[in-house]
Amino acid sequence: MVNGVTEPNGIYSSNNLAAITSGGSLLVTGSASTASANAYLTGIVLTPAGTLSPGFATNGFAYNATSSYGASPTVTVINADLTATNELIFNGTPIGLLPSGTPSSPLSLTLGTPDVVQVLVTAQDGVTTNLYMVDVTELPSQTTPKLTSSVSAGTLNLSWPADHLGYRLLTQTNNLSRGVSRNLNDWGTVAGSTGVTSTNFSIVKTNLDEYYRLVYP
Secondary structure, eight states: OBBTTOEEEEEEEETTTTTOOTTTEEOOOOOOOOOOOOOEEEHHHHHEEOBBBBBOTTOOOOEEEOEEEOOOOEEEEESSTTEEEEEOOOOOOEEEEOOOOOOOOOOOOOSSEEEEEEEEEEEETOOOEEEEEEEEEEOOOOOOOEEEEEEETTEEEEEEEEEEEEEEEEEEEEOOTTTOOOOGGGGEETTTTTOSSSEEEEEEESOOOOEEEEOOO
16 A cells, blocks of 8 residues: 555556655565465265275375275365365375366276375475375175186195185085085184185095185175
């Protein structure tokens, strides 16, 4: 304001403002604004993927989600304040800036190992940050698996497709006169079978019959 008159921001001299004497100048600025310290998100969406667990909350920073086998989900975030910036980090590797409301490029997941999706939000002030994290687990194929067997030197080998990593191998030993039980409570889970796609067993000749099956989960 000059002599009670509001002037636009700028530098003034006697050439453009009569109130300025010859040789003088005046800098006119508005009131200083404060940079925003809002580094919150109002939403994170993985497409396609399961629902976030727990449900999203602006002040919640750790989540879990699942993705169907073979899917490559994208990540979309919404900023509470559009002056903030977001950086997408996938399994510890920075991917790049992720504008509010814009889906990321598809992310390739790894079966058997949770993938970590992180979004680092930096407020306009360049100091305030929040880090949101989602552990995404790719589910194994839901097609009916086939057990393949072979016998060598008294050892039974069982294997199943790699895309069914995470299935449980069940076993049951019964008398031939009764047959196999369909009740899952009568089956035992082979220890460690969810982390492999093949395993070996020593053949016990005193067992009249043995049965194996795969189930998920």
